[in-house]
Amino acid sequence: MSSYPDPTSSAAAGSVLAPDPFQQAAGEAGSPALCAAVRDRLREGGLRWTPQRRALIEVLAETDGHVTTAELVERCRERDPATIPSTVYRTLDMLEDLGVVRHCHRPDGREEYHVLPEHEHGHLYCRACGGCWELERDESDRIVGMLERGQGFAVDLSHVTIVGRCRACRETG
């Protein structure tokens, strides 16, 4: 959570949003501000603010980068051992609908989440060593542009993981 890209890059394709108060809160002041921002947003939408949701949001606020659902459940359990996994899953879904987090899939199919705003990026994943890298910005721009122009297809980069073998693994055979 170290950089704040153009907010449109975190928004649904085709939609241009003004900077969002709770996304700024996520970036600026960590857990208390994020909690307050999310709580307000929930109430605007007629949704509830619960202790379970607070706990998860606090965990997310102190999380950098990608995190597995198992890790999130475990960290919520540290705060409240009565945490139920299905509640965590549901809350994550809700937070994603709200635009607070975003999920993506590892190459083995498993889910991971990260907190927005984060500039949308794709990944390279090496099947030999398990290493994972961000796509370079110019590479992803080219892919996005090519598919936009060619097929009118709007790429969702957060779900792009290009799988193969990295240079080092290719050299060691």
Next chain:
Amino acid sequence: MSSYPDPTSSAAAGSVLAPDPFQQAAGEAGSPALCAAVRDRLREGGLRWTPQRRALIEVLAETDGHVTTAELVERCRERDPATIPSTVYRTLDMLEDLGVVRHCHRPDGREEYHVLPEHEHGHLYCRACGGCWELERDESDRIVGMLERGQGFAVDLSHVTIVGRCRACRETG
């Protein structure tokens, strides 16, 4: 199973193989030839030829394109109601090690399989309508080439699914 690309495109990256007898069998004559070819290959490797494996291979031989694991289990059960899912999964893994099938992941993380040889291709998947298309050959060539040149990364196209929104869904909002 209508075209027979350069066999190297079905092989492990970095390895160049002569055309493989059982891959030709898969393409030429359907179930009996594929069964025989796989059986021979198994025996060469000290592995066993079992009724469960035969049933799965027969199902695969009559399958065109991608198929979910649930579908494969169901189809094996039609042949033998005593089919056990874990055996199907294990057999699919083994067949993939042998180069007979290949798996990939749907955008929701679930697995699908298809029978080789099939020219390796990536996919476009629209999250709005669920439509799925093959990447155009020139598009995938460009992606592959760009990452090869830029980071020395060898792309495994069968695991590339680019997620986003298709032209039609973008136009309908």
Next chain:
DNA sequence: TGCGTTATTGCAACTCATTGCAGATAGGCG
């Protein structure tokens, strides 16, 4: 403060996929 409404949670069941272990069996050899 109490009540009513309804969103949310806990629980249990489910699907998908993996894995350990003991019994079954494929298949080579004498």
Next chain:
DNA sequence: CGCCTATCTGCAATGAGTTGCAATAACGCA
């Protein structure tokens, strides 16, 4: 044909993630 070896299967358990339903609780209003 019988024996032996070791691969393979069936079974049960597990983890990841989803979902229906009844009970709980958030929260607005009087």
